[in-house]
Amino acid sequence: MRIDLWRDWRQQILIIEDTSFTSCCYIENDGGRIYVILNKTFRFETKGTVTFTGCRTTKDTLEVVGGHVYALYIYLADESSINFIIGEDTSFTTNEADICGEDIFIYIRNMNILNIRTHILFDITTFTNTDNAMFGTGYKLIDKLRIIPLTDYNLLERYIYYSNDTMYVSSRKWGGVDTEEFGDVNSTCNSFEHAVLKQTTPDRTPTNLQSGQQIVYTYIS
Numbered sequence: 236m237r238i239d240l241w242r243d244w245r246q247q248i249l250i251i252e253d254t255s256f257t258s259c260c261y262i263e264n265d266g267g268r269i270y271v272i273l274n275k276t277f278r279f280e281t282k283g284t285v286t287f288t289g290c291r292t293t294k295d296t297l298e299v300v301g302g303h304v305y306a307l308y309i310y311l312a313d314e315s316s317i318n319f320i321i322g323e324d325t326s327f328t329t330n331e332a333d334i335c336g337e338d339i340f341i342y343i344r345n346m347n348i349l350n351i352r353t354h355i356l357f358d359i360t361t362f363t364n365t366d367n368a369m370f371g372t373g374y375k376l377i378d379k380l381r382i383i384p385l386t387d388y389n390l391l392e393r394y395i396y397y398s399n400d401t402m403y404v405s406s407r408k409w410g411g412v413d414t415e416e417f418g419d420v421n422s423t424c425n426s427f428e429h430a431v432l433k434q435t436t437p438d439r440t441p442t443n444l445q446s447g448q449q450i451v452y453t454y455i456s
Contacts, residue, residue: 291331336370
């Protein structure tokens with residue numbers, strides 16, 4: 236299924252809802268069971284139970300093309316507002332790709348402007364193979380970016396987990412957010428008061444401490 240949202244000005248939003256893709260095969264090319272091109276402000280979203288199971292893509296015999304992503308391929312055009320959401324009930328199971336990105340692959344002008352955690356809402360620990368699940372490539376050249384573009388980059392590296400005794404607080408007023416899910420380096424708290432309060436909640440308190448052992452809490456701004 237190839238979806239070019241820029242072709243029809245009336246189709247500004249595409250929502251795929253309660254759909255299952257099973258045992259699909261894409262041979263000798265890059266792409267996916269769903270291939271989406273997002274231009275300008277066009278939006279793509281999955282809602283409800285959307286599953287990708289047992290799908291695969293393969294390289295050509297000369298290993299020149301193909302092998303990137305099977306389940307979901309998202310191409311963000313140069314002027315795209317990066318407007319897509321993969322919903323919390325979307326799942327990827329036993330998909331395969333010869334090279335990388337067997338579940339999700341994102342093609343974007345610059346990988347460094349993509350905050351993947353705001354677009355992927357499902358539990359990433361449910362990927363069958365986390366070593367090859369979600370990748371991306373930046374297509375702008377180094378002379379345009381002034382940095383080395385990221386190619387076949389593992390997007391799961393953007394999900395960094397920190398120890399329970401460390402909290403991150405924004406150094407700028409209103410630079411962070413004081414809500415339950417914030418507190419790591421990519422999503423800082425806004426105030427020290429909230430950081431201190433959060434350290435007392437069960438999810439931030441280790442339960443395997445030996446008798447008499449103390450925790451040294453660290454606050455980084």
